[in-house]
Amino acid sequence: MTSTAAKTDLRFYLQCARDALLWKLEGLSEYDVRRPATPTGTNLLGLVKHAAGVELGYLGDTFGRPSGEPLPWLEDGAEANADMWVTADESREDVVELYRRAWAHADATIDALALDTVGRVPWWADGKDEVTLHHAxxxxxxxxxxxxxxxxxxxxxxxxxxxxxxxxxxxxxxxAAWWEDHRGRLERAAREADRRAAQDRVR
Structure with missing residues (x-):
């Protein structure tokens, strides 16, 4: 496979993931894109914010191509986990546009450099911080x-x-009725498997 073909494949699967992540925001209120959905606070817009920082770091700074984007939530002394949620002062539009600029910056890095180009990940330990563009x-x-x-x-x-x-x-x-029935079958199967395991334990 040529380097050009390999880059085409990588770009395709990267863009599929990017598009899927943004699509999940469509049609939702400001509350719903931000609200914590898990005990650890996982939320849709926070995932987008995090993904933007990941791209700018691994496919920018790592290869000596800083974007110049201010990312205060990633600076030294920033609150832990600050890249995984969005404050009321940060707009959905700003976060989404940051992510799109991160795409463009990352894509420019992929276009400009050979896949075997070696970069250094600033937040990895010294001596273990080298990575090829292909790996990144x-x-x-x-x-x-x-x-x-x-x-x-x-x-x-x-x-x-x-x-x-x-x-x-x-x-x-x-x-909806089919899915309700399907979920019920899964629930019954899970309970039956648990019942059998309990019987085996007392034998």
Whole structure:
């Protein structure tokens, strides 16, 4: 595979994850894009904010290509976990536009450098901080898809919306009644498996 073909593949899967993450915000109120959906505070707009910082770090600073974007939530002394949520003073539009600028900056790095170019991750330990561009892009793809999965679950719990993109829901077809029945079958199977395991333990 040529370097150009490899970059095309990497860019494709990275963009799929980016688009999926932003799609999860569509049609939601300011409250719903920000509200914590898990005990650790996972929220949709916070995932986007985090993903922007990841791209600017791994596909910018790491290769000597700082973006110049101010990211106070990542500076020394910033509050722990500050990149994973959005304050009332930070607008949805600003966070989304920051993410889009991060895409452009990251894509420019991918275009400008060979995949075997070695960079240094500023927040990794000295002596263990070298990484190739290919590794860094793969890492960002994995991270973004992971968070897109988080966003998919958060959105489903919110209003039942699922999928990677409009027209690509990635689940079996079925109406609400079908899914209720399906979930019931899973619940019964789980309880039966638990019952059998309990019986085995007392034998």
């Amino acid at each position: 892009v793969t890492r960002v793809i994995a991270d973004t898809h992971r968070h897109a999965g988080h966003a998919d679950i958060v959105r489903e719990l919110m209003d039942g919306a699922v999928g990677m993109s409009e027209g690509n829901v990635g689940v079996a077809p079925g109406d």
